[in-house]
Amino acid sequence: MNNSWRPRCIEGALGANLGAMARSIWKRYRWDRIALVTGLMGAGVCVLVAWVSPEKAEAEMVLAHPTAENRMEPAGALPASTPRVETAQEPQPETRPEPARDIKPCSCNSKVLNIPRNPYTAHQKSARNLPNSFFIKDKANLAWGQKVGKLVPVEDGRGYHIAPLSHSHKLLLPEARDVLKAMGNRFADELKGTDSEGARFRVSSMTRTDAQQDALSRRNYNAWGGQSTHSYGASFDIAFTDRPTDKVDCSAATRAIQKVLREFQEQGRVLIVPEGTCMHVTVRP
Numbered sequence: 001m002n003n004s005w006r007p008r009c010i011e012g013a014l015g016a017n018l019g020a021m022a023r024s025i026w027k028r029y030r031w032d033r034i035a036l037v038t039g040l041m042g043a044g045v046c047v048l049v050a051w052v053s054p055e056k057a058e059a060e061m062v063l064a065h066p067t068a069e070n071r072m073e074p075a076g077a078l079p080a081s082t083p084r085v086e087t088a089q090e091p092q093p094e095t096r097p098e099p100a101r102d103i104k105p106c107s108c109n110s111k112v113l114n115i116p117r118n119p120y121t122a123h124q125k126s127a128r129n130l131p132n133s134f135f136i137k138d139k140a141n142l143a144w145g146q147k148v149g150k151l152v153p154v155e156d157g158r159g160y161h162i163a164p165l166s167h168s169h170k171l172l173l174p175e176a177r178d179v180l181k182a183m184g185n186r187f188a189d190e191l192k193g194t195d196s197e198g199a200r201f202r203v204s205s206m207t208r209t210d211a212q213q214d215a216l217s218r219r220n221y222n223a224w225g226g227q228s229t230h231s232y233g234a235s236f237d238i239a240f241t242d243r244p245t246d247k248v249d250c251s252a253a254t255r256a257i258q259k260v261l262r263e264f265q266e267q268g269r270v271l272i273v274p275e276g277t278c279m280h281v282t283v284r285p
């Protein structure tokens with residue numbers, strides 16, 4: 001057993017030693033040459049790059065350094081000079097559902113109400129032609145309008161209430177205030193005697209100075225040409241209806257506001273632009 005094992009083992013060892021030596025010599029020879037050639041090529045490339053493009057390397061270092069000129073803008077920010085194109089007449093909603101309220105408001109916008117849209121140019125024409133109408137450019141115009149009675153304060157009334165306003169004033173032309181009051185009464189009448197009696201629609205925006213309008217929408221003035229009807233005291237927005245209790249759902253209040261808006265529109269008392277966040281209502285002369 002040992003004999004048979006030993007020759008084979010010696011043979012194997014001798015063979016392995018010879019093979020290893022041969023491979024070792026061959027490998028050393030080969031790696032030496034490869035290392036030499038690679039080293040020479042690498043050195044050549046380095047010399048070439050340094051010689052050909054020293055300016056480029058310098059430029060990259062400058063760009064990598066954060067300076068006022070090349071600092072990255074935060075993601076999503078637009079350079080101040082980039083004109084923004086206004087896609088809709090209405091800026092962002094001015095108010096949101098009041099979080100403190102337990103009862104969720106009912107939406108009052110183009111997604112839930114089916115009301116024909118009057119062209120905005122017609123709104124503008126109406127706003128300019130109302131008896132007390134004037135263009136409210138700034139705070140001075142706003143103060144003057146109140147002084148001479150062309151702008152009147154608007155408070156909560158029957159069938160409607162006014163949301164806290166951050167970008168407009170609780171003021172309207174007297175004729176616009178009267179239509180809002182009539183609309184509130186009509187809405188309240190519509191729900192009288194039902195489970196939804198006491199519901200009120202929520203006015204989310206009224207009169208804005210042109211300066212406020214600009215700040216709110218950051219519009220590109222020429223994108224849609226002309227002033228907002230909110231800057232004539234002629235328009236108000238209705239964004240929600242509020243139920244009297246959470247024991248009733250939104251269906252009755254939503255049907256009622258749709259009916260009243262359509263009625264006033266058909267009677268020629270108001271023009272309406274149904275928006276994604278509210279109903280924009282302009283009073284007609």
Ligand SMILES: [Zn+2]
Nearest residue numbers: 235236237280
């Ligand atoms: Zn509006």
